[in-house]
Amino acid sequence: MIPTTYILLLSAIIFTIGAVGVLARRNALIIFMSIEMMLNSVNLTLVALANQWGNLTGQVFVFIVIAVAAVEVAVGLAIIMAIVRHKDTTNIDEVHLLKG
Amino acid sequence: MSLIFFAILALFALATALGVILSKNAVYSALWLLGHFLVIALMYFALSAQFLGIVQVIVYAGAIVVLFLFVIMLIGGTITPMVHEARPYARAAAVVLGAVFLLGMLFAVGRGVTAFPEPAGAPGAGSVQAVAEPLYTTYLLPFELASVLLLAGMLGGIVLALKERKRS
Structure with a gap:
């Protein structure tokens, strides 16, 4: 068995990579992929802890999170499509209608 | 499962994650993301979560990445620069903030949970x-609510992505 701490460390690192991707990239699609990666790393911690304590609640939780992530991708990509239709760009720096 | 296997999987997971955020082209990012999800699915299998491993492959690798690729292909023709402008200060700030965040999290993980007992393994191997x-x-109620959420998401996606018609 793998020690649970290693898996928690791995998912902390993956979460950070996703966060840096959100901060550093300007392409809305890649930012969105980074958010998916962050969700996935949290799922990994839940599965690891379900494995650690011999309890399936964590896995049920991950199942619900996956359903929510699927909905989020569908709606988010539709929003990106709408932005592209209006502004013809996926660069989030050019979407500044609300900027004061 | 041996530690060597875990180390190899972890290396692949980190490499594919870096590939996602470092690729210049969004299509390559989506393909790296596919690899990342498959590696994580393998890890789920190793953590006695067979069902979630399969769900991960079907939903994430099968549906979500394909949806991403569809959208990239759909809008790719109208967008010329998928490659983005260099804003060195923003990137440096992101890396610094990420490093601080990572240090905080590693500190928390390393400090709080060093003394985990031997993993029990999920009942029924997941x-x-x-x-x-x-x-x-x-968890029947959250399960049913998830179906309502999926329906709402489906309708929202259609409404948002539909071409606006001229209202007479």
């Missing part, structure tokens, strides 16, 4: 039957 039992008894 098979479909084992996961279905709590899902359909204790």
Whole structure:
């Protein structure tokens, strides 16, 4: 068995990579992929802890999170499509209608 | 499962994650993301979560990445620069903030949970039957609400992505 701490460390690192991707990239699609990666790393911690304590609640939780992530991708990509239709760009720096 | 196997999987997971955020082209990012999800699915199998491993492959690798690729292909023709402008100060700030965040998290993880006992392993090895039992008894309400959420998301996606018609 793998020690649970290693898996928690791995998912902390993956979460950070996703966060840096959100901060550093300007392409809305890649930012969105980074958010998916962050969700996935949290799922990994839940599965690891379900494995650690011999309890399936964590896995049920991950199942619900996956359903929510699927909905989020569908709606988010539709929003990106709408932005592209209006502004013809996926660069989030050019979407500044609300900027004061 | 041996530690060597875990180390190899972890290396692949980190490499594919870096590939996602470092690729210049969004298509390559989506393909790296596919690899990342498959590696994580393998890890789920190793952590006695067979059902979730399969769900991960079907939903994430099968549906979500394909949706991403569809959208990239759909809008790719109208967008010329998928490659983005260099804003060195923003990137440096992101890396610094990420490093601080990572240090904080590593500190928390390393400090709080060093003394985990030997993992118990999920009951029934996370098979479909084992996961279905709590899902359909204790957590029946969230499960049903998830279906409502999926319906709402489907309608929202259609409404948002539909071409606006001229209102007479």
